[in-house]
Amino acid sequence: MKLLNTIFLSDKKFYKKVLLLALPISLQSLITIGVNMLDTIMVGTLGERELSATSLANQFINIYHIFCMGLGMGASVLVSRYWGMKEREVCVDRRFLCQSGG
Numbered sequence: 606m607k608l609l610n611t612i613f614l615s616d617k618k619f620y621k622k623v624l625l626l627a628l629p630i631s632l633q634s635l636i637t638i639g640v641n642m643l644d645t646i647m648v649g650t651l652g653e654r655e656l657s658a659t660s661l662a663n664q665f666i667n668i669y670h671i672f673c674m675g676l677g678m679g680a681s682v683l684v685s686r687y688w689g690m691k692e693r694e695v696c697v698d699r700r701f702l703c704q705s706g707g
Contacts, residue, residue: 637670 641663648659 634670637666641666 644659644663645656648655
């Protein structure tokens with residue numbers, strides 16, 4: 606047990622960097638969920654047809670959100686691989702391709 610504590614708790618700088626990276630990502634997801642929920646609440650008083658239209662639009666937004674997250678995760682794997690191999694030019698090219706969508 607002492608070995609696990611020294612492995613996982615010894616590098617406080619690492620956990621601080623991870624927290625600083627994870628906070629904006631989590632906040633963005635919470636904002637997206639909140640906007641979708643407020644849309645549903647506001648339109649819910651208008652009627653059944655309007656509420657189902659809002660729910661349908663939220664599904665497309667969620668699919669797009671998941672697609673973008675997948676692209677970002679795939680790009681981070683490739684970029685970190687080339688960054689670790691010290692091939693900075695390929696890393697920049699890959700990042701540009703992922704950002705431009707091609």
